Amino acid sequence: MKTSLINYILKHITLSTEELEGFCNLFNQKDVKKKYFLMREGEVCKFEGFVTKGLFRVYHIDSNGFEQVLYFAQENWWITDIDSFTNETPSQLYIQALEDSEVLLISKKDKEFAYNNIPKIEKLFRIMTQKTHIALQQRMIDNLSKTADQRYLDFIEKYPNLFQRLTNLQIAAYLGISHEFLSKIRRKIASK
Amino acid sequence: MKTSLINYILKHITLSTEELEGFCNLFNQKDVKKKYFLMREGEVCKFEGFVTKGLFRVYHIDSNGFEQVLYFAQENWWITDIDSFTNETPSQLYIQALEDSEVLLISKKDKEFAYNNIPKIEKLFRIMTQKTHIALQQRMIDNLSKTADQRYLDFIEKYPNLFQRLTNLQIAAYLGISHEFLSKIRRKIASK
DNA sequence: ATCATTTATTGAACTTGTTCAATGTTTTGA
DNA sequence: TCAAAACATTGAACAAGTTCAATAAATGAT
Numbered sequence: 001m002k003t004s005l006i007n008y009i010l011k012h013i014t015l016s017t018e019e020l021e022g023f024c025n026l027f028n029q030k031d032v033k034k035k036y037f038l039m040r041e042g043e044v045c046k047f048e049g050f051v052t053k054g055l056f057r058v059y060h061i062d063s064n065g066f067e068q069v070l071y072f073a074q075e076n077w078w079i080t081d082i083d084s085f086t087n088e089t090p091s092q093l094y095i096q097a098l099e100d101s102e103v104l105l106i107s108k109k110d111k112e113f114a115y116n117n118i119p120k121i122e123k124l125f126r127i128m129t130q131k132t133h134i135a136l137q138q139r140m141i142d143n144l145s146k147t148a149d150q151r152y153l154d155f156i157e158k159y160p161n162l163f164q165r166l167t168n169l170q171i172a173a174y175l176g177i178s179h180e181f182l183s184k185i186r187r188k189i190a191s192k
Numbered sequence: 193m194k195t196s197l198i199n200y201i202l203k204h205i206t207l208s209t210e211e212l213e214g215f216c217n218l219f220n221q222k223d224v225k226k227k228y229f230l231m232r233e234g235e236v237c238k239f240e241g242f243v244t245k246g247l248f249r250v251y252h253i254d255s256n257g258f259e260q261v262l263y264f265a266q267e268n269w270w271i272t273d274i275d276s277f278t279n280e281t282p283s284q285l286y287i288q289a290l291e292d293s294e295v296l297l298i299s300k301k302d303k304e305f306a307y308n309n310i311p312k313i314e315k316l317f318r319i320m321t322q323k324t325h326i327a328l329q330q331r332m333i334d335n336l337s338k339t340a341d342q343r344y345l346d347f348i349e350k351y352p353n354l355f356q357r358l359t360n361l362q363i364a365a366y367l368g369i370s371h372e373f374l375s376k377i378r379r380k381i382a383s384k
Numbered sequence: 385a386t387c388a389t390t391t392a393t394t395g396a397a398c399t400t401g402t403t404c405a406a407t408g409t410t411t412t413g414a
Numbered sequence: 415t416c417a418a419a420a421c422a423t424t425g426a427a428c429a430a431g432t433t434c435a436a437t438a439a440a441t442g443a444t
Contacts, residue, residue, distance in 0.1 A: 082329065146254070181431055184393085376423085
């Protein structure tokens with residue numbers, strides 16, 4: 001169902017019923033079972049997706065074979081590799097469902113169609129990109145300024161919901177530390 | 193002079209002469225001498241700025257008193273704390289000129305006026321935010337996946353121009369390492 | 385219910401990066 | 415132009431985080 005997308009849109013801009021319907025019809029639902037991939041490294045990202053159910057991780061595999069999580073996306077979050085999608089270059093990222101998930105996808109062509117025919121859509125994506133940029137900026141500051149212990153505590157506080165749904169393996173890959181070290185951090189915290 | 197702003201705009205969208213002039217007139221030039229501040233922590237960021245001359249650093253002071261550089265902005269780059277500017281919350285950032293600089297500033301009110309009166313301005317800032325987001329995403333991936341040595345080499349390759357204009361102190365604060373350690377990296381590289 | 389797989393914990397040795405203090409070099413401003 | 419300030423380098427001791435290997439606990443598929 002597209003009600004969650006509609007809610008998201010109306011929270012940010014106002015559209016007429018026809019505009020709303022026209023825009024929403026540009027999205028196609030895709031079901032992605034746990035552990036399946038929406039995209040793999042090397043592919044050009046062909047979509048921008050709005051998660052309606054489940055949870056995804058967007059990650060990179062570095063030259064030592066370690067998986068580094070760029071971000072997680074749960075219900076009402078967007079997923080894409082904005083670099084690959086925008087510039088039509090091969091992605092360095094994998095997007096994988098961590099639970100049985102559903103996502104609404106829009107293609108670049110249809111998104112451009114929307115930009116041209118419903119001017120307010122520019123505003124929607126301007127605001128959306130701005131919000132994700134703010135979140136990433138905050139994470140960058142935290143990664144530069146804080147110790148792993150503190151980043152872990154911050155994560156729990158900021159995303160209690162994700163914390164419940166993720167394994168320590170995934171959280172460590174997001175924090176940028178080994179899962180063994182996360183385990184030691186957890187012990188240290190628990191002993192207080 | 194506002195020619196560099198005009199060039200920037202026309203590289204991304206097309207505007208009529210009146211629109212272009214109207215929009216550019218919303219910007220006020222400000223001269224900032226070396227070491228002076230455009231903004232300090234605790235203030236609400238009241239502007240979005242386009243650098244026409246010189247070089248700025250946008251940085252955070254962490255709880256240990258260390259300065260961490262979020263980004264540098266030279267000619268034709270934008271500077272703001274997008275979080276503080278958008279949400280009108282106190283900033284955690286300092287913005288300081290590293291050279292005698294000139295910047296064109298637009299206020300939130302005038303920017304909103306432009307959004308409402310020149311729809312294409314939405315597109316301009318959507319594209320601009322997208323580009324800065326892509327750059328930040330890449331930096332995040334690199335920070336998670338690469339060693340300090342490699343990040344330093346990447347920096348030199350990616351921003352040879354900034355490398356020339358910045359001290360090692362500033363580069364270290366951007367790479368997220370101490371300047372002493374950067375010095376050791378430099379020695380190691382030089383000895384090869 | 386059970387076996388296989390994935391996830392979590394732990395310790396020891398190691399690597400990367402920090403801290404501090406001292407010294408040398410470059411830049412800047414009066 | 416020269417003194418002061420800012421920047422850069424170095425070494426030694428230290429702290430944060432990794433790696434590897436072994437084991438325990440939890441989860442999942444049949």
